Amino acid sequence: MSNKKKTTLKDIANILEISTAAVSKALQDDSRISSKTKEAVKKVAKDLNYQPNHLASALRKGKSNLVGVIVPRTNSNFFSSVVQNMEEVLNKAGYNIIITQSNESYKKECDSIDTLLFTQVDGIIASMANETTDLDYYEKIKSRGIPLILFDRGENDLNVDYIGIDDYASSHMIVEHLVEQGCKRIAHIGGYQRTRIFNNRIRGYKDAIEKHGLPLDSELLLESSLTQEDGRLKMEQLLSLKTRPDAVYIAGDYAALGALQVLKENAIDVPNEIALVGFGNEPFTAMVSPPITSIEQHSAEIGRLAAQTFLEHVSSPDVKQSLNKKILDAELIVRDSSNKKAFLN
Amino acid sequence: MSNKKKTTLKDIANILEISTAAVSKALQDDSRISSKTKEAVKKVAKDLNYQPNHLASALRKGKSNLVGVIVPRTNSNFFSSVVQNMEEVLNKAGYNIIITQSNESYKKECDSIDTLLFTQVDGIIASMANETTDLDYYEKIKSRGIPLILFDRGENDLNVDYIGIDDYASSHMIVEHLVEQGCKRIAHIGGYQRTRIFNNRIRGYKDAIEKHGLPLDSELLLESSLTQEDGRLKMEQLLSLKTRPDAVYIAGDYAALGALQVLKENAIDVPNEIALVGFGNEPFTAMVSPPITSIEQHSAEIGRLAAQTFLEHVSSPDVKQSLNKKILDAELIVRDSSNKKAFLN
DNA sequence: TATCTTTGCTTAATCGATTAAACAAATATA
DNA sequence: TATATTTGTTTAATCGATTAAGCAAAGATA
Numbered sequence: 001m002s003n004k005k006k007t008t009l010k011d012i013a014n015i016l017e018i019s020t021a022a023v024s025k026a027l028q029d030d031s032r033i034s035s036k037t038k039e040a041v042k043k044v045a046k047d048l049n050y051q052p053n054h055l056a057s058a059l060r061k062g063k064s065n066l067v068g069v070i071v072p073r074t075n076s077n078f079f080s081s082v083v084q085n086m087e088e089v090l091n092k093a094g095y096n097i098i099i100t101q102s103n104e105s106y107k108k109e110c111d112s113i114d115t116l117l118f119t120q121v122d123g124i125i126a127s128m129a130n131e132t133t134d135l136d137y138y139e140k141i142k143s144r145g146i147p148l149i150l151f152d153r154g155e156n157d158l159n160v161d162y163i164g165i166d167d168y169a170s171s172h173m174i175v176e177h178l179v180e181q182g183c184k185r186i187a188h189i190g191g192y193q194r195t196r197i198f199n200n201r202i203r204g205y206k207d208a209i210e211k212h213g214l215p216l217d218s219e220l221l222l223e224s225s226l227t228q229e230d231g232r233l234k235m236e237q238l239l240s241l242k243t244r245p246d247a248v249y250i251a252g253d254y255a256a257l258g259a260l261q262v263l264k265e266n267a268i269d270v271p272n273e274i275a276l277v278g279f280g281n282e283p284f285t286a287m288v289s290p291p292i293t294s295i296e297q298h299s300a301e302i303g304r305l306a307a308q309t310f311l312e313h314v315s316s317p318d319v320k321q322s323l324n325k326k327i328l329d330a331e332l333i334v335r336d337s338s339n340k341k342a343f344l345n
Numbered sequence: 346m347s348n349k350k351k352t353t354l355k356d357i358a359n360i361l362e363i364s365t366a367a368v369s370k371a372l373q374d375d376s377r378i379s380s381k382t383k384e385a386v387k388k389v390a391k392d393l394n395y396q397p398n399h400l401a402s403a404l405r406k407g408k409s410n411l412v413g414v415i416v417p418r419t420n421s422n423f424f425s426s427v428v429q430n431m432e433e434v435l436n437k438a439g440y441n442i443i444i445t446q447s448n449e450s451y452k453k454e455c456d457s458i459d460t461l462l463f464t465q466v467d468g469i470i471a472s473m474a475n476e477t478t479d480l481d482y483y484e485k486i487k488s489r490g491i492p493l494i495l496f497d498r499g500e501n502d503l504n505v506d507y508i509g510i511d512d513y514a515s516s517h518m519i520v521e522h523l524v525e526q527g528c529k530r531i532a533h534i535g536g537y538q539r540t541r542i543f544n545n546r547i548r549g550y551k552d553a554i555e556k557h558g559l560p561l562d563s564e565l566l567l568e569s570s571l572t573q574e575d576g577r578l579k580m581e582q583l584l585s586l587k588t589r590p591d592a593v594y595i596a597g598d599y600a601a602l603g604a605l606q607v608l609k610e611n612a613i614d615v616p617n618e619i620a621l622v623g624f625g626n627e628p629f630t631a632m633v634s635p636p637i638t639s640i641e642q643h644s645a646e647i648g649r650l651a652a653q654t655f656l657e658h659v660s661s662p663d664v665k666q667s668l669n670k671k672i673l674d675a676e677l678i679v680r681d682s683s684n685k686k687a688f689l690n
Numbered sequence: 691t692a693t694c695t696t697t698g699c700t701t702a703a704t705c706g707a708t709t710a711a712a713c714a715a716a717t718a719t720a
Numbered sequence: 721t722a723t724a725t726t727t728g729t730t731t732a733a734t735c736g737a738t739t740a741a742g743c744a745a746a747g748a749t750a
Binding site: 351353354355365366368369370373397398399400401402403404405406 | 735736737738739
């Protein structure tokens with residue numbers, strides 16, 4: 001019953017009256033161990049339900065085979081899909097992952113980093129919290145000498161690998177799509193300017209607007225935390241303008257959802273009165289009414305690439321980390337919230 | 346630059362020309378170490394950016410201060426909220442968590458358990474995958490002698506702690522609410538019968554239907570995987586009945602969403618023609634149109650309770666684990682999808 | 691002054707697995 | 721037959737932190 005004591009190499013060794021070294025090697029299929037011994041060892045190991053002590057081997061080998069993952073939230077489809085695909089690739093290579101969430105808080109993010117370093121992970125794959133501007137903690141990872149890979153929310157200054165989509169180009173795609181729909185006054189509810197990806201989206205928006213000779217009105221460009229609630233507030237703000245926009249591009253789907261609610265509450269015809277575009281292609285964008293046009297970020301591919309990048313680093317540890325961006329093309333998923341043409345039928 | 350070598354106790358000991366034992370104790374504020382030595386040690390530790398090697402101390406102390414968490418998915422608000430609150434409580438007690446997701450797959454769940462045991466976690470808090478019926482792997486956790494706590498998706502047969510809501514009573518609440526709305530033919534798209542919580546919801550549904558003297562028609566009770574897609578299929582099935590139901594209670598919000606889409610596609614008036622109730626109170630239930638009535642499961646409280654239960658076990662390791670259920674009352678959140686009265690105004 | 695306590699530290703064993711080095715026995719080579 | 725090589729295993733050190741046990745020096749007590 002109280003089979004509390006875990007079986008160790010020593011137990012197996014004692015039973016077979018051989019050394020623990022022989023047992024260890026037998027379990028690793030070392031060529032210098034006779035097949036007779038190997039079989040015997042494996043049989044006893046199985047009988048005793050032997051589970052190797054990971055702490056001991058990790059300590060000895062100086063590697064834990066654990067990869068730390070830091071995401072702002074897990075309850076977004078984007079991050080959960082990234083993580084899932086990352087896990088698949090890493091598991092195949094013998095790594096397991098530890099997921100931690102920063103909840104968009106800088107403090108929590110620092111704690112996560114400490115936890116992961118403390119757990120002796122072999123590397124960290126992270127997407128930074130919105131709040132994060134101070135990079136000291138990330139430098140701490142680098143100075144530990146383990147690979148650091150960023151995705152989605154990254155920072156050039158850290159000079160590490162980064163996997164993400166082309167935010168600047170995505171904004172262009174969106175604006176062009178809206179122009180095609182005949183929109184002439186396009187607003188942008190963007191993320192925090194200080195966050196690189198949101199800044200890129202803002203730049204892309206501005207440049208695309210200018211490119212098409214549209215008004216770049218400062219009251220049409222708002223900075224937002226991109227929560228659902230703030231999406232509501234910012235949309236209300238836009239509706240209170242003397243001249244309302246005829247299209248709103250919002251840098252996050254949750255905020256876009258909040259905005260859509262406000263539009264519906266105000267009985268505004270979407271897309272004909274105001275067209276709406278989100279960002280991230282969260283599943284609910286397809287589910288609400290009208291479905292929201294959004295940008296697919298290829299989360300699965302980002303996850304796989306991040307994992308592969310990590311594996312490349314561990315397989316050639318001498319290569320110094322440097323700024324190495326892998327930028328994927330995003331895809332515009334047009335839905336009813338911006339598709340005026342669909343209503344012409 | 347290549348400050349790769351991690352600082353160890355030995356490095357500090359060498360610098361101060363004292364033993365590693367003294368350093369270790371100094372860092373732990375052992376009463377037998379002079380304050381002079383303590384200060385010196387702490388200063389050097391800080392200067393060298395000393396980070397204790399968790400593997401070594403965990404190996405020696407026989408505990409890792411890590412708690413493994415297994416959830417079916419992370420991209421549901423329920424699970425992510427549970428985990429977040431669990432983490433908060435555990436962090437305060439000096440534990441860190443490792444999250445793994447089973448993706449509702451039994452095989453993946455077994456892998457997760459192996460990973461966590463391999464990582465020498467001090468305990469496991471889990472919600473079982475839909476697929477899981479074989480409990481061998483969970484028995485493996487118990488035989489390891491570490492606490493196992495289940496939440497939401499549990500199993501009486503395992504005889505461990507369980508935290509969840511009263512599914513049976515929740516079904517009663519829902520049926521009663523629908524009866525109040527004047528519904529007379531209430532269908533139920535339930536989860537897998539073999540899963541305890543879904544079975545309880547089904548039992549609750551049946552008993553409540555009988556209690557109110559309504560028809561307990563077998564064609565009104567469907568078994569579903571409760572994915573959005575299957576929600577669509579099962580709703581279509583209900584619509585194809587000779588006599589359609591006037592209310593549908595669906596045991597999961599994602600499936601309820603799929604069902605709602607089908608209803609809207611068929612231009613059916615919700616709630617007046619068919620009322621709809623989901624389960625789980627996922628954020629999107631409030632966001633779609635019409636908003637879906639659902640059951641709030643008090644995820645935060647479940648997370649906190651699960652964590653506290655784990656902590657109780659580690660603080661009194663002699664207490665043998667036994668079936669110990671903590672059942673919370675659920676709350677019915679009435680929204681437009683079932684609120685006919687709202688439309689009478 | 692002699693003995694007992696307390697203080698402050700060191701020594702050495704330990705957790706469990708891994709692995710370099712050593713070594714005996716078996717086999718191959720000259 | 722003498723030597724070299726291969727095979728199969730053991731010995732012992734190691735990873736880094738912890739801790740029981742030991743011990744000398746300082747302080748307290750009789």
